[in-house]
Amino acid sequence: MEKVIAIVGPTAVGKTKLSIEIAKMLNAEIISGDAMQIYRGLDIGTAKVTSKEMEGVVHHLLDEKNPDDSYSVAEFQQTVRSKITEIIDHGKVPIIVGGTGLYVKAVLYDYEFSDETPPNDFEYTDLTNEEVHGLLQNVDPESASQLHPNNRRRVVRALNIYRLSEISKTSMLEKQEKRLIYDALIIGLTDEREILYDRINKRVDKMMSDGLLQEVDRLYTNNIHKTTQSMQAIGYKELYEYREGNVDLETAIELIKRNSRRLAKRQFTWFRNQMPTVWFDIDIENFGQTVSDVMNYINNN
16 A cells, blocks of 8 residues: 555644644655645644745645535545645655645545435425525534535535434544555654643744735625635634624634634544544654654554
8 A cells, every 4th residue: 555644633733833844854745634724825724834934845636626616525625635645756755734624534535425316496486596505504514514505506515415314424524434545654743732722822823923814805805705614613603703793803713713723622632533543742842852752653553
């Protein structure tokens, strides 16, 4: 099987920094495993790696979609698998880096995505696209966040999966027993919860000082609607609420921090339970030791 490295873990734990150091040592290329970094214009709020931070390491799946495009886990799976083959054919090592668990798992395992379930739209003919999307949001919010309301066919299909099975499409995928199709080393990064939460809070403050509000303003004035898939990203949905006068700025910032902390907790739980992840405690003060520990594991496996 082809060799693939995945570096996963909660938001703000240090995945980007570690992956670049590892990539330089292994002559590797990095594939983003973040569902929101695919969008152009979502830079600060997604903590997208900058050209300077890349240090010459080639990165894939950044800035490939417009912010009003939809993007599915099936499309991600197909694109990333193609990239893996391409990178290996060039004699390099592919490293998937990100915190969108289902996306990463769908690449590494033999998931199959089928469009065989008929849309059966007749029950929703009196409803607008927004209203149908709202129904899906109620029963399967994760699928809803991945689908644009105007992609009515897929929205209805996801609704019908729930109606027929009484289980969401997301849960159905997560409960499938699947096998790895790559020789994958899945490396997880973690840190003490309070330290990580403090880092998250400080990162949000830095995002604001770096111009996150201005980034959101550009999207807002370019008529990117708040129901689009990209605007479900943390940092954007909260500031859209501020722009629409629903909350004040201080409240919006606190919501970003809170939602980011909650995301970190969910990510850690997901990776711990869903994939054979080998965990490393990250030491920001002695980062070289963390790099050394991870490289030793890679070299011995």
